[in-house]
Amino acid sequence: xxxxxxxxxxxxxxxxxxxxxxxxxxxxxxxxxxxxxxxxxxxxxxxxxxxxxxxxxxxxxxxxxxxxxxxxxxxxxxxxxxxxxxxxxxxxxxxxxxxxxxxxxxxxxxxxxxxxxxxxxxxxxxxxxxxxxxxxxxxxxxxxxxxxxxxxxxxxxxxxxxxxxxxxxxxxxxxxxxxxxxxxxxxxxxxxxxxxxxxxxxxxxxxxxxxxxxxxxxxxxxxxxxxxxxxxxxxxxxxxxxxxxxxxxxxxxxxxxxxxxxxxxxxxxx
Amino acid sequence: xxxxxxxxxxxxxxxxxxxxxxxxxxxxxxxxxxxxxxxxxxxxxxxxxxxxxxxxxxxxxxxxxxxxxxxxxxxxxxxxxxxxxxxxxxxxxxxxxxxxxxxxxxxxxxxxxxxxxxxxxxxxxxxxxxxxxxxxxxxxxxxxxxxxxxxxxxxxxxxxxxxxxxxxxxxxxxxxxxxxxxxxxxxxxxxxxxxxxxxxxxxxxxxxxxxxxxxxxxxxxxxxxxxxxxxxxxxxxxxxxxxxxxxxxxxxxxxxxxxxxxxxxxxxxxxxxxxxxxxxxxxxxxxxxxxxxxxxxxxxxxxxxxxxxxxxxxxxxxxxxxxxxxxxxxxx
Ligand SMILES: Nc1ncnc2c1ncn2[C@@H]1O[C@H](COP(=O)(O)OP(=O)(O)O)[C@@H](O)[C@H]1O
Ligand SMILES: [Mg+2]
Numbered sequence: 319x320x321x322x323x324x325x326x327x328x329x330x331x332x333x334x335x336x337x338x339x340x341x342x343x344x345x346x347x348x349x350x351x352x353x354x355x356x357x358x359x360x361x362x363x364x365x366x367x368x369x370x371x372x373x374x375x376x377x378x379x380x381x382x383x384x385x386x387x388x389x390x391x392x393x394x395x396x397x398x399x400x401x402x403x404x405x406x407x408x409x410x411x412x413x414x415x416x417x418x419x420x421x422x423x424x425x426x427x428x429x430x431x432x433x434x435x436x437x438x439x440x441x442x443x444x445x446x447x448x449x450x451x452x453x454x455x456x457x458x459x460x461x462x463x464x465x466x467x468x469x470x471x472x473x474x475x476x477x478x479x480x481x482x483x484x485x486x487x488x489x490x491x492x493x494x495x496x497x498x499x500x501x502x503x504x505x506x507x508x509x510x511x512x513x514x515x516x517x518x519x520x521x522x523x524x525x526x527x528x529x530x531x532x533x534x535x536x537x538x539x540x541x542x543x544x545x546x547x548x549x550x551x552x553x554x555x556x557x558x559x560x561x562x563x564x565x566x567x568x569x570x571x572x573x574x575x576x577x578x579x580x581x582x583x584x585x586x587x588x
Numbered sequence: 589x590x591x592x593x594x595x596x597x598x599x600x601x602x603x604x605x606x607x608x609x610x611x612x613x614x615x616x617x618x619x620x621x622x623x624x625x626x627x628x629x630x631x632x633x634x635x636x637x638x639x640x641x642x643x644x645x646x647x648x649x650x651x652x653x654x655x656x657x658x659x660x661x662x663x664x665x666x667x668x669x670x671x672x673x674x675x676x677x678x679x680x681x682x683x684x685x686x687x688x689x690x691x692x693x694x695x696x697x698x699x700x701x702x703x704x705x706x707x708x709x710x711x712x713x714x715x716x717x718x719x720x721x722x723x724x725x726x727x728x729x730x731x732x733x734x735x736x737x738x739x740x741x742x743x744x745x746x747x748x749x750x751x752x753x754x755x756x757x758x759x760x761x762x763x764x765x766x767x768x769x770x771x772x773x774x775x776x777x778x779x780x781x782x783x784x785x786x787x788x789x790x791x792x793x794x795x796x797x798x799x800x801x802x803x804x805x806x807x808x809x810x811x812x813x814x815x816x817x818x819x820x821x822x823x824x825x826x827x828x829x830x831x832x833x834x835x836x837x838x839x840x841x842x843x844x845x846x847x848x849x850x851x852x853x854x855x856x857x858x859x860x861x862x863x864x865x866x867x868x869x870x871x872x873x874x875x876x877x878x879x880x881x882x883x884x885x886x887x888x889x890x891x892x893x894x895x896x897x898x899x900x901x902x903x904x905x906x907x908x909x910x911x912x913x914x915x916x917x918x919x920x
Contacts, residue, residue: 426780434903
């Protein structure tokens with residue numbers, strides 16, 4: 319429970335302090351594809367140490383919202399701030415360098431690179447791997463490689479993936495690919511993690527461990543926004559839940575109250 | 589020097605030039621996933637640039653050949669100009685051809701650039717003497733060793749092998765560096781690479797310009813040996829010869845790329861050119877293309893990753909990490 323200032327009496331000890339300032343805030347975000355409004359005026363915020371779940375039927379706009387936050391999808395309206403910076407019009411790599419990283423609904427491992435390489439590559443891009451530093455500062459580059467090496471191995475140990483270090487991304491099982499994506503994100507010391515259906519392909523007996531891992535990561539001070547359709551996972555993992563349908567937020571709050579909400583039940587049944 | 593020795597030396601000079609080309613293309617395609625179907629244009633740019641800076645001042649319309657910017661530069665400026673021409677043209681073309689769009693569209697745009705460039709250079713006589721091309725290109729060591737490089741083939745062979753070794757060594761070293769690793773990440777998944785902090789636009793332009801410089805250099809090296817350069821030398825099909833070479837040898841594996849270069853442009857294409865003509869005139873020329881096409885097809889069927897596939901780089905162990913049994917070396 320490190321780094322928490324005050325705990326709201328009504329919430330369980332797992333939930334973060336109500337007073338902790340949000341690290342990622344999206345206000346009135348919209349995404350359109352041609353005439354289709356996939357995301358319409360969605361506002362959402364995530365605090366340090368908090369896990370926020372997004373649920374909603376297929377086509378609700380969950381992935382599009384994550385795309386707008388990560389910068390992969392063009393946002394038609396709204397403002398996104400990370401910490402105290404407006405990142406609304408930054409390129410994806412600049413958002414990543416500021417600490418906003420993500421996984422994708424379709425796994426996005428680097429297929430012809432080993433798991434180890436998947437990890438160390440992810441930590442580059444702001445310093446160390448530029449053409450200039452490789453050519454002009456070989457010593458710092460080599461030093462940085464050593465740091466990355468140690469970090470990559472410790473992350474692989476944490477996720478019990480050291481035995482896959484030399485396997486190519488394309489040789490992994492679906493669940494291992496999900497883990498590689500998450501480990502890769504952690505290499506960057508992120509502030510916010512966006513996860514798009516990370517449990518798909520993970521063997522059922524391993525989801526429990528992944529839930530624990532993600533909770534552990536959040537407790538180290540990360541904000542996590544997770545799109546997930548398995549309600550059981552959401553119930554165990556998330557502090558708060560946001561329900562989307564037809565591009566809009568139709569409900570938000572704690573899991574138990576949200577799922578009882580007749581509006582939410584109607585959206586799921588329709 | 590006997591005819592055979594000259595023939596062999598010439599083939600080896602071509603080999604050096606083609607290895608440079610293949611390394612450039614392998615860096616762009618094998619590592620970065622940039623499908624440069626306009627490759628030959630950047631080699632041609634280097635060849636023309638080197639030609640006009642060693643030919644001397646242009647005689648203008650009155651002379652038997654016209655060209656822009658005549659000069660007589662000493663070594664190594666001629667080759668540096670060639671590399672710079674390839675790099676500069678790559679930069680300009682890359683700025684619009686490599687914008688965020690699907691890779692197959694980028695490839696198509698680059699192929700079209702290649703076709704347009706050929707038409708423009710053929711039609712615009714004052715630029716590089718149109719379709720007749722430039723002849724009489726000498727080499728910068730004329731005052732020491734005789735006017736043309738073909739007069740000193742051994743010397744030129746050593747010269748080109750040294751340049752080839754140095755530049756290819758550099759390309760190889762960069763490919764193995766963390767920068768090269770970023771290129772492979774971009775190749776494998778652009779969105780994920782940029783979501784992990786890699787600046788895709790900049791990486792792609794960097795590799796395109798760097799490859800363009802090597803291509804330009806290879807053109808300069810080639811034109812100073814053969815002494816002439818015209819649109820006939822850089823049809824778009826030449827690009828596919830180099831692509832075939834790296835596919836046959838092994839995309840992403842520089843040793844394989846060298847083998848592929850020895851096989852495809854040299855053994856399959858150059859050697860038959862000196863065989864006695866069979867059948868009607870031009871039959872051997874056409875057969876060469878059949879051979880190249882077959883080589884590519886056989887390779888795709890039987891060794892889809894080439895003679896020497898891209899090698900897996902084993903992860904360096906960190907201190908204090910328990911070693912698991914090594915995973916089986918598996919093909920997928
Ligand atoms: N690239 C795209 N082009 C056009 N329409 C899209 C695209 N991506 C998603 N959509 C549409 O936007 C809506 C929201 O999709 P998405 O964000 O993937 O929803 P979810 O992740 O909640 O299933 C859907 O109607 C989908 O068809
Ligand atoms: Mg989705």
